[in-house]
Amino acid sequence: MGLKLYEELADEIAAMIANKLLLPGERIASVRQQHVRRGVSPATVFQAYYLLEARGLIVARPRSGYYVAPQRAALAPEPEASQPAGASTRVDVSELVFEVLGAAGARDIVPFGSAFPSPLLFPMARLARCVAGSMRRLDPWSTVADLPQGNAELRRQIALRYQRDGAQVASDEIVITNGALEALNLCLQAVTRPGDAVLIESPSFYAGLQALERLDLVAIEIATSPRDGIDLAALAEALARHRPKACWLMTSFQNPLGGLMPPEKKRALVALLAEHEVPLIEDDVYGELYFGAQRPAHSKSFDSKGLVMHCSSFSKSLAPGFRVGWAAPGRYARAVERLRLTTSLAAALPSQLALADYLGQGAYERHLRQLRLALAGQQQQMLEAIAVHFPAGTRVTRPQGGYFVWVELPKGVDALALHRSALRHGISVAPGPIFSANRAFGNCLRLNYGHIWDETHEAAIATLGRLAAAQL
Numbered sequence: 001m002g003l004k005l006y007e008e009l010a011d012e013i014a015a016m017i018a019n020k021l022l023l024p025g026e027r028i029a030s031v032r033q034q035h036v037r038r039g040v041s042p043a044t045v046f047q048a049y050y051l052l053e054a055r056g057l058i059v060a061r062p063r064s065g066y067y068v069a070p071q072r073a074a075l076a077p078e079p080e081a082s083q084p085a086g087a088s089t090r091v092d093v094s095e096l097v098f099e100v101l102g103a104a105g106a107r108d109i110v111p112f113g114s115a116f117p118s119p120l121l122f123p124m125a126r127l128a129r130c131v132a133g134s135m136r137r138l139d140p141w142s143t144v145a146d147l148p149q150g151n152a153e154l155r156r157q158i159a160l161r162y163q164r165d166g167a168q169v170a171s172d173e174i175v176i177t178n179g180a181l182e183a184l185n186l187c188l189q190a191v192t193r194p195g196d197a198v199l200i201e202s203p204s205f206y207a208g209l210q211a212l213e214r215l216d217l218v219a220i221e222i223a224t225s226p227r228d229g230i231d232l233a234a235l236a237e238a239l240a241r242h243r244p245k246a247c248w249l250m251t252s253f254q255n256p257l258g259g260l261m262p263p264e265k266k267r268a269l270v271a272l273l274a275e276h277e278v279p280l281i282e283d284d285v286y287g288e289l290y291f292g293a294q295r296p297a298h299s300k301s302f303d304s305k306g307l308v309m310h311c312s313s314f315s316k317s318l319a320p321g322f323r324v325g326w327a328a329p330g331r332y333a334r335a336v337e338r339l340r341l342t343t344s345l346a347a348a349l350p351s352q353l354a355l356a357d358y359l360g361q362g363a364y365e366r367h368l369r370q371l372r373l374a375l376a377g378q379q380q381q382m383l384e385a386i387a388v389h390f391p392a393g394t395r396v397t398r399p400q401g402g403y404f405v406w407v408e409l410p411k412g413v414d415a416l417a418l419h420r421s422a423l424r425h426g427i428s429v430a431p432g433p434i435f436s437a438n439r440a441f442g443n444c445l446r447l448n449y450g451h452i453w454d455e456t457h458e459a460a461i462a463t464l465g466r467l468a469a470a471q472l
Contacts, residue, residue, distance in 0.1 A: 005040055006047035007293055010055075013048070017057055017068055026068045028058060054377035056384070075387050079395040079408040081231065082441075084202040084221040086238060089437040091213040097206045097434045100419060110460040113419075113428030116320050117403050117450025121374055123367050127319055127354060130361075134353035149337060150176020150326070150347060154356035158326060166301040167310075173333045175340060176347045180285045180313035180325035183336075185211050186343070187281045187309040187327055188246060190335040192217055196245040199238055201230055203406075203435035203444075205255045205283070208248055212437075219437040220244060226397040226406060229254060229261035232268055239276045246279050252296045253286035256435050256446035257406045258399025263297045270302040279332065282310045285325075288317040288368055290401040291376045306330030314355055316403075317368060322351040375403050375450060382449040385458055389465030391472060403450030409443045413471045418445070421467050427460045 016022045029037070034045040049066055052058040058066050100113070149155065155171040162169040177183040184207075192198065194216035200208060202221035212219050220242050223231040229251060238244070251261045251269070261269065273280050282299050290296055300310040309332060313325030324347055329336045340346075358364065379398075382405060386396055393410035409415070415431035422429050430448075432441025451457065 006044045009048035010051040013052060014057055022068050024068050024070050028066050028068060030065050050373055054373040056377065056380035075383050076394050076396045078397055079226050081225040082202040082223050084223060088197055088218045088220055088242060091209050091219050091437045093206060093209045093434060094213055097210060100431060100434055108426060110427045110456060111451055112447045113430040114448045118452055119320060120452060121371055122318060127358060130354040130357040131350055134357045135350055151352040151356055154352045157356055157359040165295055166297060169328045173328050175327045175337050176352060177325045177327060177340060178344055178347045179315055179323040180311050181207055183311040183325045183327035184281060184283055186336045186339045187311060187329055188215065189339055190332045191279050192245045197242045199244045199247040201249055201254060203256055203441055206434045209437055221437055224257060226257040226259050228265060229259040232272060236272055239278065244278060246281055247273055248281040250283045251299050252284055253289060253399055253402030256404055258397045258402055258404055260296055260400050266297060266299045267302045270299050270308060274305050274307055279307045279309055282308055284310060284312045285316045286402040289372060289375060291372055292400060300328060303330060324351050324355055378449045378453045381453040385461040389462040391469040403448055405447050405449060407445045407447055409468050410472060411443055413443045413468050415442055415445055418467055422464055425463050427463060
């Protein structure tokens with residue numbers, strides 16, 4: 001898929017800024033001037049300028065026009081890839097996770113430790129109308145008929161999105177669940193038994209670690225780059241050494257690092273796991289939140305053996321409170337469906353109907369474009385604030401999507417102590433040890449930039465920087 005006109009225009013202006021043809025503080029051509037010069041619509045120019053604003057490259061001045069943004073602070077360098085020992089580990093993180101998350105749920109806390117973006121970024125009013133409209137049109141028999149796999153129209157809409165993204169997934173393969181976490185847990189249960197080994201990234205999403213702990217599974221942490229994901233050489237070695245029963249990965253905008261595996265690396269990943277007949281549980285909840293020109297390919301699109309168990313949801317991209325997710329588990333679809341029937345039975349039907357209605361209206365893509373622009377701009381603002389306020393020696397990731405950055409603070413900073421002191425200042429963070437089976441990453445934080453940036457957030461970053469520096 002090629003770039004859209006507004007993206008081409010934005011990239012051209014960005015290049016002029018990078019090459020110093022346009023200087024900080026200089027006024028750029030007005031929307032009308034660009035419209036006349038280039039023969040594109042004013043709407044196209046506005047979209048290009050909105051994109052450049054989100055990237056932090058230009059600023060709008062009321063009744064004056066658009067100007068090149070002031071010189072930005074040099075961003076902190078990125079962290080290196082993790083280097084776990086590769087040994088098997090019994091997981092014991094739940095109490096620590098509950099301690100950290102339980103203390104950070106108040107509405108008046110600055111939510112850098114939150115797992116969700118701001119609800120203000122979602123079309124809640126339109127979704128509410130979809131709920132009301134779908135309930136008025138509800139076929140009473142569907143409340144029974146749709147229970148086993150989920151609403152047929154919603155599964156059809158999801159299958160259409162798979163086809164658009166290059167994966168042939170039949171709607172009958174899709175199992176609707178109560179959020180992606182249920183989908184991931186069901187997939188894990190379908191292919192493992194207590195005591196089995198599971199390969200995971202390092203660091204890894206804490207809910208995945210909790211799932212391994214609950215099912216009495218053994219974690220094998222694999223070296224992972226914040227740029228392009230898991231180390232395939234280390235993965236191959238672990239496959240031969242540990243003979244795992246599953247591999248649970250986030251291949252797009254991994255939580256917490258934000259890494260994105262390029263398409264050819266995903267293809268090689270699928271081929272490597274297929275050689276060993278090891279299923280890949282692919283957690284893809286952030287895949288729609290990309291900042292580039294098109295959605296990253298997911299591993300499911302390279303799967304010819306039915307070994308990729310792809311899981312996602314609408315919780316991070318559209319409707320957090322609806323708790324509607326799904327699994328496309330390939331050859332394990334029936335096993336996952338039966339497990340779901342014996343646990344939660346079904347996901348709530350009104351939420352499914354409303355989402356099917358919303359997707360059918362064609363409004364999702366427009367919402368996603370606006371959401372991506374907002375997240376990209378908020379990431380830039382957080383990175384610049386970290387560069388200004390955090391102590392020397394800090395490293396931070398620069399994801400190409402999602403809404404998390406991973407911060408590696410200088411040695412000597414205790415992330416758990418920083419978490420506790422930050423809470424006393426009304427700020428939540430997610431400390432590194434909750435993302436590791438052996439509580440590593442003691443000087444690291446995951447920070448959420450998914451909330452609308454304002455003076456309060458800027459001040460909170462400054463406070464975090466002071467608290468971190470005070471430990472050195």
